[in-house]
Amino acid sequence: MSTLISNIGLLVAADGERRDAALVIDDGRIAWIGENPTAPAADDRTDAGGGCVIPGFVDTHSHLMFAGDRSAEFEARMAGRKYEAGGIRGTVAATRTATDDELLANATRLVAEMRAQGTTTVEIKSGYGLTVADESRALRLAQQLTPETTYLGAHVVPVEFVDDVAGYVDLVTGPMLDACAPQARWIDVFCEAGAFDVDQARAILSAGITRGLGARMHSGQLGESGGVRLAVELDAASVDHCTFLSDADIDALAAGNTVATLLPGVEFSTRQPYPDVRRLLDAGVTVALATDCNPGSSFTSSMPFCIAVAVRDMGMTPAEALHAATAGGAAALRRDDIGELAIGSRADLVILDAPSYVHLAYRPGVPLISRVFGP
Amino acid sequence: MSTLISNIGLLVAADGERRDAALVIDDGRIAWIGENPTAPAADDRTDAGGGCVIPGFVDTHSHLMFAGDRSAEFEARMAGRKYEAGGIRGTVAATRTATDDELLANATRLVAEMRAQGTTTVEIKSGYGLTVADESRALRLAQQLTPETTYLGAHVVPVEFVDDVAGYVDLVTGPMLDACAPQARWIDVFCEAGAFDVDQARAILSAGITRGLGARMHSGQLGESGGVRLAVELDAASVDHCTFLSDADIDALAAGNTVATLLPGVEFSTRQPYPDVRRLLDAGVTVALATDCNPGSSFTSSMPFCIAVAVRDMGMTPAEALHAATAGGAAALRRDDIGELAIGSRADLVILDAPSYVHLAYRPGVPLISRVFGP
Numbered sequence: 100m101s102t103l104i105s106n107i108g109l110l111v112a113a114d115g116e117r118r119d120a121a122l123v124i125d126d127g128r129i130a131w132i133g134e135n136p137t138a139p140a141a142d143d144r145t146d147a148g149g150g151c152v153i154p155g156f157v158d159t160h161s162h163l164m165f166a167g168d169r170s171a172e173f174e175a176r177m178a179g180r181k182y183e184a185g186g187i188r189g190t191v192a193a194t195r196t197a198t199d200d201e202l203l204a205n206a207t208r209l210v211a212e213m214r215a216q217g218t219t220t221v222e223i224k225s226g227y228g229l230t231v232a233d234e235s236r237a238l239r240l241a242q243q244l245t246p247e248t249t250y251l252g253a254h255v256v257p258v259e260f261v262d263d264v265a266g267y268v269d270l271v272t273g274p275m276l277d278a279c280a281p282q283a284r285w286i287d288v289f290c291e292a293g294a295f296d297v298d299q300a301r302a303i304l305s306a307g308i309t310r311g312l313g314a315r316m317h318s319g320q321l322g323e324s325g326g327v328r329l330a331v332e333l334d335a336a337s338v339d340h341c342t343f344l345s346d347a348d349i350d351a352l353a354a355g356n357t358v359a360t361l362l363p364g365v366e367f368s369t370r371q372p373y374p375d376v377r378r379l380l381d382a383g384v385t386v387a388l389a390t391d392c393n394p395g396s397s398f399t400s401s402m403p404f405c406i407a408v409a410v411r412d413m414g415m416t417p418a419e420a421l422h423a424a425t426a427g428g429a430a431a432l433r434r435d436d437i438g439e440l441a442i443g444s445r446a447d448l449v450i451l452d453a454p455s456y457v458h459l460a461y462r463p464g465v466p467l468i469s470r471v472f473g474p
Numbered sequence: 475m476s477t478l479i480s481n482i483g484l485l486v487a488a489d490g491e492r493r494d495a496a497l498v499i500d501d502g503r504i505a506w507i508g509e510n511p512t513a514p515a516a517d518d519r520t521d522a523g524g525g526c527v528i529p530g531f532v533d534t535h536s537h538l539m540f541a542g543d544r545s546a547e548f549e550a551r552m553a554g555r556k557y558e559a560g561g562i563r564g565t566v567a568a569t570r571t572a573t574d575d576e577l578l579a580n581a582t583r584l585v586a587e588m589r590a591q592g593t594t595t596v597e598i599k600s601g602y603g604l605t606v607a608d609e610s611r612a613l614r615l616a617q618q619l620t621p622e623t624t625y626l627g628a629h630v631v632p633v634e635f636v637d638d639v640a641g642y643v644d645l646v647t648g649p650m651l652d653a654c655a656p657q658a659r660w661i662d663v664f665c666e667a668g669a670f671d672v673d674q675a676r677a678i679l680s681a682g683i684t685r686g687l688g689a690r691m692h693s694g695q696l697g698e699s700g701g702v703r704l705a706v707e708l709d710a711a712s713v714d715h716c717t718f719l720s721d722a723d724i725d726a727l728a729a730g731n732t733v734a735t736l737l738p739g740v741e742f743s744t745r746q747p748y749p750d751v752r753r754l755l756d757a758g759v760t761v762a763l764a765t766d767c768n769p770g771s772s773f774t775s776s777m778p779f780c781i782a783v784a785v786r787d788m789g790m791t792p793a794e795a796l797h798a799a800t801a802g803g804a805a806a807l808r809r810d811d812i813g814e815l816a817i818g819s820r821a822d823l824v825i826l827d828a829p830s831y832v833h834l835a836y837r838p839g840v841p842l843i844s845r846v847f848g849p
Contacts, residue, residue, distance in 0.1 A: 168829070173836040174792060177785050212840060367786060367838060404839020410552055411742060417549060454543070461548040463742060464779020465587060466841045 101125040103141035108149035108454045113441035124446040147450045155219025155447035155473045156402035157428025157438050162393035163206040164237040165227045167193025169394045187255045194227040203240045213400045219447035219473035222247035226254030231275045238282035249285035253303045268299050272306035286312040290326030297325040319343045331355035337431035342374040353382040358431040360387040363408040364397035376413045387427035403459045410460035417457040447473030476500040478516035483524035483829045488816035499821040522825045530594025530822035530848045531777035532803025532813050537768035538581040539612040540602045542568025544769045562630045569602040578615045588775045594822035594848035597622040601629030606650045613657035624660035628678045643674050647681035661687040665701030672700040694718045706730035712806035717749040728757040733806040735762040738783040739772035751788045762802030778834045785835035792832045822848030
């Protein structure tokens with residue numbers, strides 16, 4: 100079964116931008132790219148109507164396996180008030196008491212919402228269970244939605260262990276890892292003051308790597324820490340947030356193979372300063388953009404929204420932001436089959452209801468996703 | 475033909491918020507509001523699925539009658555570069571050469587986009603024709619899309635009149651007004667340094683008022699001017715932008731009957747500072763939010779996006795922002811049949827795919843409009 104997408108006003112292909120283009124999909128892969136008038140026949144045909152075709156977004160950071168509502172916390176934060184109840188631990192309590200069906204229905208709805216906004220690959224983390232059974236359950240359910248599952252037992256120290264953090268690290272690197280590793284591709288840790296320190300993060304990621312998991316990390320959200328350099332040292336695929344970075348962090352990222360994934364939805368939804376992406380790009384660091392979709396600090400599921408904010412508030416060009424949201428995300432997942440449109444790559448792509456990807460920033464908040472091809 | 479909307483998780487009614495509510499629409503008007511379990515029968519039934527029901531958005535400021543593309547200008551501005559070609563005058567040139575069908579198709583597409591994002595009333599301005607024939611044509615076409623049409627011959631001085639501004643004011647208040655008044659409800663003027671000064675604005679609005687048009691004004695976008703006080707003096711329904719206001723402007727607005735309409739899409743898309751809405755609200759001024767949808771300074775058509783930015787960057791509460799985007803807009807159009815949900819008001823309303831309107835800010839960029847009732 101082959102499909103011709105004709106009449107593409109602007110095609111963002113791996114080898115550059117092409118005007119008046121067409122492409123052919125065969126068995127889920129891109130089989131042909133060329134000029135519209137010379138397009139071959141195919142079993143099926145879609146007219147892009149002069150719209151722009153881009154790779155599907157690769158959203159490499161989301162926390163979708165949760166229950167409960169935190170809109171009141173958001174409202175209090177926006178009003179400058181402290182919100183006493185809840186936080187991540189409130190979500191943990193609600194998630195533990197939710198049924199499998201409830202958790203899966205909520206995450207399924209959010210994945211569908213993401214896809215409608217052009218996301219064709221999504222990573223999903225555990226991290227609101229924080230027991231062996233609940234983390235394992237979250238990953239088992241997440242596997243039904245994506246192959247990019249991440250074990251995040253080390254999201255926060257649960258209330259039961261506040262006086263025994265070392266004991267919790269033993270759990271995360273022991274029985275919980277045993278239960279979760281078979282259902283995860285990645286292991287992640289929140290390495291930040293108030294969560295896990297560098298030594299704990301090293302122990303957690305190293306244990307996961309030994310079990311065949313790829314490493315990722317949350318760090319630099321609230322302040323500088325040694326987490327970023329540890330991520331590079333351990334060859335983590337990505338270190339996420341990177342809002343606060345030292346010169347040594349930048350040097351390490353530039354010398355290593357770890358992507359810096361920026362999450363502007365967090366800064367938008369918490370009124371924090373945005374990360375300095377220019378410093379990263381100038382140093383040659385590979386940058387990705389992701390939503391961090393979660394009920395606490397960033398409940399957007401919209402990669403187009405993140406692109407608009409990255410352009411407006413972080414000073415990325417529209418082309419840089421699109422690249423970070425597609426090829427950058429693919430690099431952050433160490434995937435070479437997604438994130439760009441070339442012969443042989445997966446045909447995960449989006450037809451925009453706009454003549455250019457620039458409109459993703461030029462028309463903020465406007466649903467511009469006309470059609471999505473992909474998994 | 476009556477319709478019951480049942481199972482409303484949260485209803486934003488004129489007399490307050492109600493949980494677990496229902497309402498009945500009869501002949502386009504709200505006939506009944508009450509508790510879900512006590513809802514009467516109706517010819518047709520829609521289940522809101524526990525979602526929130528809000529009034530349809532009233533977008534009182536848009537420039538949809540245009541042709542041409544200005545995405546390159548946006549891209550240059552975001553990169554900090556000066557863009558020499560184009561500006562409003564580039565849109566004027568493209569609009570004059572466009573056919574009626576082209577202009578109407580573009581505006582129709584944008585109105586449909588707005589409706590899909592919850593807007594049930596939209597005001598549309600002329601202002602990219604700037605000749606008798608082209609302004610009249612724009613209003614004739616706009617009338618096919620909305621009763622809220624605004625004659626904005628005084629948008630900018632066209633190139634033909636740069637050395638004879640007085641001559642252009644004579645045209646705007648003379649033959650152009652003659653041709654446009656029958657097709658417009660409102661007259662508007664851009665009263666700002668570089669556009670029209672206070673004396674010219676007074677002459678223009680006064681001429682329109684004499685012909686039975688209601689007055690509106692653009693002012694305070696680029697700096698303080700006497701425009702805001704003139705708008706109040708002439709009892710304009712609204713003065714729009716209000717980014718720069720003197721204490722005297724605030725006092726005048728508080729004492730008068732003119733709404734201050736804020737357009738945060740402009741500040742987002744031009745990286746300008748946001749207006750100080752708290753100062754207006756504290757003074758008792760009625761505030762509206764609108765998109766200013768136009769190809770130059772704000773090409774968003776999304777009222778939810780404007781609400782999210784108003785909460786994040788202007789410090790409005792979600793309830794204040796929703797009120798400004800609905801009842802505030804109705805006041806800015808001097809309408810009492812829209813903008814709130816009460817017995818007898820128009821059943822222009824939106825079912826959200828969310829339990830609360832707070833989610834419009836809590837979930838920025840996410841399409842949350844489940845269903846729209848209204849014209």
